[in-house]
Amino acid sequence: MDAFAKLQKLAQQASAADIMTIVSGPAERENVLGKMLVIPHGQEPDGQLLDPVFTAKLLAFRDAHEWIKPQVFQVEYHGNYQCFWDRLAMKPRALILGAGHISQPLAELLAVVDYEVVIADDRPDFANALRFPQAAQVICQSFEKLMLQLPLAEFSAIVIVTRGHRYDLDCLRVALLQASGYIGMIGSKRRVASILTLLQEEGISRERLSRLHAPIGLDIGAQSPAEIAVSIVAELIAFMRGGKHLPLSEQWRSCHGS
């Protein structure tokens, strides 16, 4: 797989990567201009550029410098090379199914924490771009069709907050099979229990069902739509970052025995 194909694949997975491109070099090395090295974040580089020594020089430069913006830097290696350091940095995407009262503050908060937000509902009055100025996309479509059309695996988070039980179930069924990130669904304990029982009877494995965050959100005593949105986003952040869902003060006390 060459650099562009690798980058496209990383972009589809919403992964970040450093990109090093040789933009100038000694006259006799014109053939290396435009050659690229892709270094996915948290991983080893994908192959090498020129040879292991040159590649190591690029990595050393990256490790020694904080990323601020795309820049050119010099590399001495049997002559003078210039490399361009760029980045693939994708916003993670969140899908909100249902465009009701909670969805509005939820979309706002997700945008603040830098998600690209997509919202869908089957009611034109609700799935309305004017109600969601922060959303990248607002889709008006029946949930059934929508779940067939959307590339669910590309979303880091799917939040199911439709207006009704039946639609929640339609969405959840497909999301559990196709999505790979966070899946959360709103509902009372009783409603969640009945949905889970139903899906189990339909043959969806316990393991798959265990991926569902329902009832959605952290227990912060949220009441208003905006508070519930905070509780959902808090749970999502904890999921993405491996957080413990606990007050930091409690952790501090348990460490310090007071």
Place this chain on the structure above:
Amino acid sequence: MDRNLLDQIALARQQGVSAALITIIDTKGSTPRKAGSKMLVYPDGRIYGTIGGGCAEADVKLKALQAIQDRHSFIYQINMVNDVAAEEGMVCGGIMQVFIQMI
């Protein structure tokens, strides 16, 4: 580099179209866009994306079309500070280096 651009690059390659990727790699003074901005130039003269529009972009596009013929990648500098540039309507007053890269 963003996903939409990468999709366009993949599409061009799939179709066997030899396009050029233009990247602003350095700017000095006032320029419409900064390092990292990108644009694709297709052999038929179409473009995807922008490096700031105007005369500078048109100039780079011509260079890129030549480069596509010769199949080689290189750095090209656009000077928007001198009198000629002002007469041509490049009014930003900066210097911009772009890398023209075969994809």
